[in-house]
Amino acid sequence: MKPQSLPPIILKNEDGGFYLSSSNELDDLYHFILGQAKRFVSAKSAALYLRNGKGNLSKIGLVTDKTNAGHIAKHVFKSKKSILVKKGTQLNAKDAPVSESYIACYLGDEIGDMSLGVLVLEGIKHFQNFSEQDLDLINYFSANLNALFKDTVFSDIEPQFFNSLTTSILLLIDNANIHNNNNRLQYFLEEIIRVAVLINTSVDLEHVLVMVMESAKSVFRTEASSLLLLDEKKEYLVFHTVTGEKREEVSKIKVPVGQGIAGTVAVTKQPMIINDAQNDDRVFRDVDKASNFVTRNILASPLIVGDEVIGVIEAINTIDRNNFSQDDIDTFLSFSSACAVAIQKTRLLDNLNVTNLELKQKLSTLESIFDLGQAVLESHDELGLMSKTLSILTKELSCEDAGMVIIEEKNKNRIQVYARQLGIVRESFFPMFESRLFLSLMESGNPRMAVVTPQLEESFSELEFYTLKKNFLILPISPRGGNLRAALYVSGKHSLHSFNETDLRMLKTLSSPLAKAYENLRLNQEIITKKSIEKEIEITRKIQNNILPNALIQSPLFDLGVKSVAAKEVSGDFYDFHAFGDEQFSFLVADVSGKSLPAAIFMAMSSSIIRTLSRTTDMSPSELLYRANQLIYEDSQSGMFVTLFLVNYQRKTRTLKFASAGHNDQIWIRKDGSFELLKGKGAPLGVVPHTNYHGGEIQLEPGDILVFYTDGAIEEKSPDGEEYGLDRFIDYIIAHRDESSQKIVESVYNDIRSFSKAEEQYDDFTVMILKFAKVESFEMVKSFDAHPNEIPKLRDFISEHLEKKITKPFAFDDILISLDEAATNIVMHSYKDTNLQNPKFECKFELIGDKLKIVLVDEGKPFDRKKVPKPSVEANLKGERKGGFGVYLMETLMDKVSYEYNGKQNITYLEKTIV
Incomplete structure (x- = not known):
């Protein structure tokens, strides 16, 4: 059955004049308006003189001097002009002076037939007279109140519309408070200026x-x-x-x-x-x-x-x-x-400077009030709104933390929390039973101010421990006509004092527009999200595809495998690796906070910074993270941050240096199957502007394995709630360590999915495995006299260290023949016709995985490979030239041969695959 409509608020009498109707609901509303008007200016009493159906003024409310109040109301109603009457004013020549100050504000249009009545305030507490600022405030309130009533002309009022009108009046009261605050700040400015002028003149x-x-x-x-x-x-x-x-x-x-x-x-x-x-x-x-x-x-x-x-x-x-x-x-x-x-x-100038500083501080407060309005207008999502408004709250109330606790409309079993801590606003959720204090206050509707004591903490649930520090102020908010059940809180007052009634009033002033804005945003966001989600997913996927490396590093030193799978449409994980020639390599895995397009952009920015630093500087991992954090913090917005684990591997020394920015401990599996967790200390990148990072250094051996991962690899849960866990993850990799790196990451991912049995992943999955070759890499250097008798010693030197390591058929013979030719050329040709005493040459070789590199260095005559003619059997048979086959024989037997002259030395490079 449809609820019965209420009569129109504004009616028209037989003379064509408008008047306000009367009902129990409206009478209650009129008295509520009078109470608020008195509160605005600390008035002693107040009355509404409203036009009735007969065209006369009827009084609602109480005044002490009914006669003078009535005369003033009639005068204002007739002139349609609001006035301020000072104490002692004589209204008429025959009347005695008034004993109180009055404010009378016209309700109606200055032009037209819409004349509803007059709001009269009588007497001000503790002062002789009302001020012009008081008149301005009440006039502002009356004009807007008239506009609200005017919108109801001739309309039958549904019950829910009456609630909406009440809510609009509450919003008007809040706006009047803001208007009053602005006027008071302006009044303060005017007083300061007036005093300064007075002192100077x-x-x-x-x-x-x-x-x-x-x-x-x-x-x-x-x-x-x-x-x-x-x-x-x-x-x-x-x-x-x-x-x-x-x-x-x-x-x-x-x-x-x-x-x-x-x-x-x-x-x-x-x-x-x-x-x-x-x-x-x-x-x-x-x-x-x-x-x-x-x-x-x-x-x-x-x-x-x-x-x-x-x-x-x-x-x-x-x-x-x-x-x-x-x-x-x-x-x-x-x-x-x-x-x-x-x-x-x-010292006039010094005092004026102090005054200017104070003005700036007060102007800052005024700007914060303005900023709240701007934040409401400019914010397009709940987190953005909370980031801006909670920042304003912490600034205005001089506290460390602020937040909003919301009982979710869709999920009544949990509480949604927006908390600003350490300058960052984060959204989180708590079970309903973990929020006793907030729930009781929202149920009662009463605010609470308190200092956090050990006794009070005993009654705290998980939500209170998360949000309330040192001291706090909690204000339940539940706008009339809305579905929102929530509470605003501020915590950690900077001053020596706790929160007070002034803070409570400020919080109440800001709470109403914030609550309304949040409700509107939540409704609008659902519509916007549905329209933009497909486009957003497409953009983020392209961004993330461009972030990750295109191909794995191919090196005889190690076998690299990697797999990264997003839990949703987009991922918060990324990884990177880079080879600095054959001597140095870097690897990293990272996990960016947040999801969707902002997280993808933040990921691209973070990855770009880290890549640039790691590829253009020689900083250690700890130094690199320190510098990267500074740069990322400058661009970090809306509380985004990234956890990251970075390593740098030096081939010659087989040392691995590492550092962590708030990331999981990574895994080092030794060739014997034992393992160790690599631990680092440091905050995530982008959280604080300056922080140190501490990592470590380990010595790797051939056959060792490094496992880099994000938390999604170990936090997946079974249907029974059991977590896959780090131990199970490590055991699986050790059991399959003889397989290729890529096969391991593929199979461990499949094992985790089988364990979970869920259609969707709990979190993003990223695993990178680095298996070092089991063949030991080493290098040797030895110097020889440039004499034919030393060539056999060169062969013995190579044989002693390499013969058992070279398994490729004929490779050992090819190497010895090539070395014999190269050494002969140095001894017989490079030093020929030179006056050097005790000429020598040096042989250096290094084994990197299955690659052998040999370097011969001499200080003889410069050798130019381009001047060596092609071999000719016919020229040799005719006696026109001798030899000429050695250079070409070396280039045939070895995989690669090259020459270099540095201005002092000839350098010959030979390379050969030996396995």
Whole structure:
């Protein structure tokens, strides 16, 4: 059955005039509006004078002086102009002056028939009159309230529409609060400017000080303010300028230096906040006794010229808030500086600079309020919105961490958390039973401020341990008309004090637009995601395909195999390897946080930085990670980071240097089947700007195996919840270590998939295996005299070290013949007709896997291979030339022969596959 509609809010009478209807729901709403209007400007009472069906004004609410309030309402309704009436104003010549100040704001259009009524506020607490800022705020509120009511003309109101109207009024109240905050900041700026102009232009010191203290009382909205000066002997502080109702009584009192709050400030030269004056023994009670005054809280600041204290100023008893805050100290220092300048007429420039700095700080707060609105407008997803708004919260509330805890609409068994920690916003999930404190507060709707004590921690569940540090403020939020059940929290206040009511008000101000924006984004994101997901997947796949190496390194030193499989459409893993000639190699595996297109772009950026550094510098792995982290941190956005394990292998020494950036321990399997985990220390890349990385160095042997992997290779689970695990992973590789590297990575992947029995992977899978050749690589060097008798010794040198290692048929004979020819050419030709004493030549060979490299070096006459003619049997038979076959014989028997002359030495290179 369709719910019964409510009557229209705005009706039209027989004369064509508009008026607001009446109902229980509307009456409750009218009283709620009156309460908020009073709260805005600390009014004593308020009433709505609304036009009824007969065209008269009917009053809703209470005022003390019904006659004057009614006259003011009729005047404003007729003139359609909002007014401020000061205390003592005579409305008519026959009437007595009004005993209170009034604000009366017109509800309706200035042009046309839409005249709904007048909002009247009577009397302001603790002040004589309402201010122009108060009028501006209430007028802003009234104009927007009129616009909301106007939108309902002639419409039958469904129950849910009434809820929507209520929600809109709540949003209007929040906006009015923001408008008020902006006005107060603007008012503060105007006051500072006014005081500065006054100091520079006025020669009346008494007038200047009175105006400054009145300004301080107004800016900080306190019941009183005072300025005390040190007497000549510097024994007492004497009240010089006092504002408030008790000025005459207070002005006669002297405060001993070192006693009371003012006396303490004069000694310490430091400002102080006392927010519980009645229970603080430091408060000088003679002032309250003499003035019959109750001091609740005090903000005090010294007057300093140079390094000398000349007095103290105080602000006493906040009006519209419970406590002074740390932010007030900075602002109050502006007034103490202004007073000191006015008294001494010195150091004007320094004080102006201080004032400018304070203005910048307050402007920064104003910018943060503006930034929140911008963040709501510019954010296109929940994480982006949270990254911006939580950053604003931590800045405005001067705390370390902030977050939003949400009961998921689709999954009621878990809680979604956006947490900003260490400057990074991350999304995570917790089971419902692991969030007792947050759930109880969201259920009750009550905020909570507390300091984290050992006793409180005993009641914490996992979510509280994850989010709440030192001290905290939690505010449940549940917008009317919305489905969102959530709570905002801030934690780790930077100042010595915990969170206070001012912080709570700020959090409430920011919570409403944030909650609405989050709900809208969540709905819009579902639509956007469906439309863009296919295009996004296509882009990310292309990016990732371009990131990974195209081909494996082919080397006689080792056998390389690799396999990388994404869990979803795109992967967060990547790997790389590079050969620096035949002497040095680098390998790495990495795991990037996040998924989708941003993660792919971050992966490409990270991989590019690491590749560039590793291929253009000679830094150690630890040094390289340090530099890479600096560069990646500069470009890291939205909390992205990368874990990485990097190794560098030197062939000659068989040493492996390694370092880790928050990555899993990697595996070194020795040729005898034993293994060791390679451990490094260091934060993931992109988390913090400067951090050190510590790795290690190991000595590898032929037949050893290195296994590089990401956590997806070991964290896959069986249907029973059992994890595949590191031990099972290592055992499998050891059992299959005699197979090729590529076959091992393929088979271990299949084994993990069989173990899981799931259609989809739990996480990205990346495994790279490096099997070192079982043939030992080594090198030898020996020097020989350039004499024919030394050639047999050269053959013996080669035979002694290589004969048993050369298994390829005829390879050993080919090598000996080639060496014999090369040595003969050096002895018989290179040193012929030279005057060198004791000529020598050097033979060096190195075995790399199945490749033998031989190098012969002599210092004889330069040898130019291009000048050696092709062999000719006919020329030899005719006696036209002798020999000429040795060079060509060597090039036939060996795989590769080359020559080089460096300006001093002839160098002959010979290469041969021996296995």
